[in-house]
Amino acid sequence: MHFADLGDIRVHYDDRGPQDGPAVVFANALGTDFRIWDGVIAHLPGGLRLIRYDMRGHGLTTCPEAPYYMGDLVNDAAKLMEHLGVKDAVFVGLSIGGMIAQGLAAERLDLLRAIVLSNTAAKIGTHQMWHDRVHAVRDGGIEAVADAKLERWFARTTRAERPQLVSGIRAMLTRQPVEGYIGCLEAIGETDLVESTARLRLATLGIAASEDGSTPPDLVRETIESIPGSKFHLIRRAGHLACVEAPAEYAAALEGFLREVGQIA
Numbered sequence: 001m002h003f004a005d006l007g008d009i010r011v012h013y014d015d016r017g018p019q020d021g022p023a024v025v026f027a028n029a030l031g032t033d034f035r036i037w038d039g040v041i042a043h044l045p046g047g048l049r050l051i052r053y054d055m056r057g058h059g060l061t062t063c064p065e066a067p068y069y070m071g072d073l074v075n076d077a078a079k080l081m082e083h084l085g086v087k088d089a090v091f092v093g094l095s096i097g098g099m100i101a102q103g104l105a106a107e108r109l110d111l112l113r114a115i116v117l118s119n120t121a122a123k124i125g126t127h128q129m130w131h132d133r134v135h136a137v138r139d140g141g142i143e144a145v146a147d148a149k150l151e152r153w154f155a156r157t158t159r160a161e162r163p164q165l166v167s168g169i170r171a172m173l174t175r176q177p178v179e180g181y182i183g184c185l186e187a188i189g190e191t192d193l194v195e196s197t198a199r200l201r202l203a204t205l206g207i208a209a210s211e212d213g214s215t216p217p218d219l220v221r222e223t224i225e226s227i228p229g230s231k232f233h234l235i236r237r238a239g240h241l242a243c244v245e246a247p248a249e250y251a252a253a254l255e256g257f258l259r260e261v262g263q264i265a
């Protein structure tokens, strides 16, 4: 187990593979911890340095009081990369993790070779929607929003045929600290990256999933198409947490992109 003290938080992270290997950094979705990447990293070839971390208020990372801002989340990622001496990385972010990737590319291009924007967008939902969610969670805990969220996170067939996976992820979601979850809800509600993301000029892969009820494929595509030269991959029969539901296909798309950008020889 690894922890890093980075200003106001102690970050829980995992750092595996050769320390001098080409780096890939993974950032999670709201309400999850870095185990959502277990299946994907198991399918990636050796030789890569694979870094995952729990964002503030999630997993075993400490949980400052809400609200959080996207700038905090982007700084946390940059500080962790600096702490670990990681440069020239491919940064893979899912959902709010993909917003962190966009913010990092806008602010700290020096740390990056390329980004993967997975099940995300430059702006997700409306301010009112996130504000309402904050109130629902303040009143009833994460439990109050969990079932609706699982419908957006998993495809219909997965919910019917893989109950262990779905209930395991439900446990991950409902065990996150309420304050950390609310802090990140507030950060998403305040974030609009449309203009800064359209100015990005770095290699970008977008990943979307056909049954994603949180960031549907057209929304992901709109953001991806705003970045010149970007690529897009659609995973069928998967929802918002495509990396959990379809790790082999997800890893294959990622591996292809890592080869294209020279992160794998």
Ligand SMILES: O=C(O)CC1=CCC(=O)O1
Pocket (backbone or CB within 6 Å): 028, 029, 030, 031, 094, 095, 096, 097, 124, 149, 152, 188, 214, 215, 240
């Ligand atoms: O909460 C959701 O359903 C979707 C979501 C948006 C940002 C994130 O990380 O998850």
